[in-house]
Amino acid sequence: MEQNLSRKLVHIISGLLFVAAWPLFSASPEARYFASLAPFINGLRLVVNGLSLATDEGLLKSVTREGKPEELLRGPLYYVLILALSAIFFWRDSPVGLLLLAMMSGGDGIADIMGRKFGYVKLPYNQKKSWAGSISMFTFGFLISMGMLYYFSVLGYFQFDWNLTAQRVAVVSFVATVVESLPTAEQIDDNISVPLATMVTAYLCM
Ligand SMILES: C/C(=C\COP(=O)(O)O)CCC[C@H](C)CCC[C@H](C)CCCC(C)C
């Protein structure tokens, strides 16, 4: 499989599976810390390989752009830290964590896959991003977020007025999409800006 595609599939699937697994944990107050061990241990693996204290070719191939160990200390490390912090701070008590992970893992990951494949028409303010990528991020980010909220509500964690929730999630997805599309990649990684923007908007809206 082409390296960019495999990296993005790892990006999409690992975060969404991680959140989807939260209901499997017990009601114990320590469950969130136990769950966050998975991303923390992966973070440790990224640091060890990123500092070249060990070399895991499979890890380099599946999560880096160019196969350089130091890349592990940026996007992938931020990503696993956001997974761990979301579990600790939001867990199953608030929809904010679900939304920020749905947008970072699902929305942003799909934007890259679709943007690379169909992104011929670039955004006027960012020649590195395209309408296809951003429209896909908004659409799939919205659908995945609604799916996550539905999944957790069926399991009894939340109750929503779905009409209102859909409008609020649309606003959250829109803000996350705009933030992802900005030409700020040199200053701030998308794995930080997208979850941060989603978190603030979701706090204000939900
Ligand atoms: C490729 C990744 C990030 C890079 O982002 P970008 O630079 O392309 O924007 C994701 C890296 C994921 C990682 C190293 C593995 C994460 C595993 C996860 C914590 C385990 C989840 C457990 C679950 C139950 C499957």
Ligand SMILES: Nc1ccn([C@@H]2O[C@H](COP(=O)(O)OP(=O)(O)O)[C@@H](O)[C@H]2O)c(=O)n1
């Ligand atoms: N909104 C978006 C996002 C990404 N993309 C495409 O996806 C590629 C990678 O995006 P990126 O630089 O944010 O992703 P990383 O490879 O840095 O994780 C871009 O070069 C675009 O081709 C897009 O067309 N539109």
